[in-house]
Amino acid sequence: DAGVIQSPRHEVTEMGQEVTLRCKPISGHNSLFWYRQTMMRGLELLIYFNNNVPIDDSGMPEDRFSAKMPNASFSTLKIQPSEPRDSAVYFCASSLPSHPYGYTFGSGTRLTVV
Amino acid sequence: QKEVEQNSGPLSVPEGAIASLNCTYSDRGSQSFFWYRQYSGKSPELIMFIYSNGDKEDGRFTAQLNKASQYVSLLIRDSQPSDSATYLCAGRSQFYFGTGTSLTVIP
Numbered sequence: 462d463a464g465v466i467q468s469p470r471h472e473v474t475e476m477g478q479e480v481t482l483r484c485k486p487i488s489g490h491n492s493l494f495w496y497r498q499t500m501m502r503g504l505e506l507l508i509y510f511n512n513n514v515p516i517d518d519s520g521m522p523e524d525r526f527s528a529k530m531p532n533a534s535f536s537t538l539k540i541q542p543s544e545p546r547d548s549a550v551y552f553c554a555s556s557l558p559s560h561p562y563g564y565t566f567g568s569g570t571r572l573t574v575v
Numbered sequence: 576q577k578e579v580e581q582n583s584g585p586l587s588v589p590e591g592a593i594a595s596l597n598c599t600y601s602d603r604g605s606q607s608f609f610w611y612r613q614y615s616g617k618s619p620e621l622i623m624f625i626y627s628n629g630d631k632e633d634g635r636f637t638a639q640l641n642k643a644s645q646y647v648s649l650l651i652r653d654s655q656p657s658d659s660a661t662y663l664c665a666g667r668s669q670f671y672f673g674t675g676t677s678l679t680v681i682p
Binding site: 494503504506509517520552556563564565566567568569 | 609611617618619620621624663669670671672673674675
């Protein structure tokens with residue numbers, strides 16, 4: 462299995478531009494999570510999906526952020542318009558539905574907004 | 576209030592020593608916890624989970640859950656330079672992670 466696949470690995474964009482991050486979960490995993498990691502705030506959950514349905518988006522910082530999961534093998538996190546304070550590493554993770562399974566993280570996307 | 580908190584340090588230990596990492600939690604009803612390891616520039620990877628009071632051992636790693644005092648610990652025996660990383664704890668939901676403890680094992 463190729464694991465959780467994220468693209469792009471690095472993204473540099475100008476303030477005000479739209480940014481789209483992509484994630485392909487592990488086949489058979491029906492839960493998908495988007496996290497953001499910064500030095501100041503650590504690893505924060507933004508949103509998670511079960512069976513392609515968004516369950517909790519309370520971690521999404523503001524309306525500029527949106528996430529979709531149109532099918533079991535693909536999810537996107539979009540930021541529009543982007544701001545310098547959005548600069549962070551964004552991780553996607555997936556898991557099987559029941560404990561004791563932990564989460565498998567993708568390699569992350571390092572976003573820099575200038 | 577955060578589900579879990581890690582307030583300790585960066586931690587440095589000599590090679591071969593025992594490294595002890597701690598995490599406190601707020602929900603007295605919590606019964607399961609996860610430890611992740613994150614190398615610099617990499618993603619977190621699951622190394623241990625624990626569900627019951629007491630100890631769980633896996634090779635050089637031991638996770639300890641103390642419900643009375645509401646903390647969970649990770650002990651690394653015979654620490655190796657390759658153990659140098661940031662260690663994150665998470666509660667059952669794994670929605671909330673501690674800020675992590677950076678461990679450096681000095682050869």
